[in-house]
Amino acid sequence: MQLSIDLTGRDVLVTGSDTAARQAVRRYEAAGARVFRLSVPEGAPGDGPLPERPFLLAAVDDGQPGWEPLLERSRAAGIPVAAEPAAGPAGHVTLVGGGPGTLDLLTVGAVNALRDADVVFYDRLAPYQELERLTSGRLVDVGKHPGHHKVTQGDIEKLMVEAALAGENVVRLKGGDPFVFGRGGEEVASCVAAGVPVNVISGVTSAISVPAAAGIPVTHREVSHMFTVVSGHAPLTEKEHTHLAGLGGTIVVLMGIGTLPQLAAGLRRAGMRADMPMAVVERGYRPGQRTTIAELGTIENAATGCSNPAVLVIGEVVGVAMASRNHAAASADLNRLAASLLEA
Ligand code: SAH
DSSP states (O other): OOOOOOOTTOEEEEESOHHHHHHHHHHHHHTTOEEEEEOSGGGOOOSSOOOSSOSEEEEEOOSOTTOHHHHHHHHHTTOOEEEEOOOOOSSEEEEEEOBTSOGGGOOHHHHHHHHTOSEEEEOTTSOGGGHHHHOOSEEEEOSOBTTBOOOOHHHHHHHHHHHHHTTOEEEEEESBOTTSSSOHHHHHHHHHHTTOOEEEEOOOOHHHHHHHHTTOOSOBTTTBSOEEEEEOSSOOOHHHHHHHHHHOSEEEEESOSTTHHHHHHHHHHTTOOTTOEEEEEESTTSTTOEEEEEETTTHHHHTTTOOSSEEEEESTHHHHHHHHHHHHHHHHHHHHHHHHHHHO
16 A cells, blocks of 8 residues: 655654665655654664654664564554665666656566665656656766767766765666667676676566557567567668568667668668558657658658657558557547437
């Protein structure tokens, strides 16, 4: 069960060792509470004055025995006790897949890792607008933003490693899945090289979820039984065009807006039909999400106004989305017709 309580100005006593309680303290402070600390078992008071009767006792699980009598006394006195997880491990990096940009597609693991972070290095493809609600950690934008230069990959890795070596629990939040065109492997390697423990929390990749946002299933029974995910960062070779066209399945392209004309022409040269359905899905799950549907032979013109971030989908599955949309539109028409007949 989850409960939201306004803690503004309320006295909250946070128990547990300083290391384990550091993030819980920040969370309660951020929620506006007056935080008091008790860091030694058996009730020896911490540095500051203690409230006589706190509104809430936040018990951080620091793994030490000896807290239970205090918690029992609080409960007996009618003071609610909230169990709080211990802070994330110090000197550690977690690469977190943030999904395509909506909170709904963050994993439970991602939410927990953010909660336990001292510092979060994020970029603009991750669901960064909501970060302040999800973490009390320091937020560092290492992505592009207007008027600033992008932090280079080497510098991102350096910053992560330095923060971990300084004893922080570091989260590197990335768009989609860290291991799909996300340079996650390089970031893991630089942590390992520096002797920093690192783990990876997979995320929902835009390669599947962004087509889904437009109603396009990347596979569909009797339509397509495979999908290939390709980077459009650089134009493909002639051989790659031939292989892709020859597979006969769905082709999903990330970072493909810049090379769309070369891709369409290359697939045509490799024998793909000019009327193969194709979609460009821009800004999936974000304000301004837009889907442009055309055919391989007409997409270049149809997509002239399209911009990144966008996912391209080439294949018959695009027709499945169109068919179900037509079906939905047709049933909406039927409903309207039925309603007007009933009214008459
Ligand atoms: N690791 C990421 C991909 C990083 S490459 C993942 O698994 O999703 C960046 C590319 O991802 C963008 O150029 C775009 O093609 C795609 N992308 C990511 N988020 C997107 C979104 N919300 N809408 C459309 N495309 C997106």
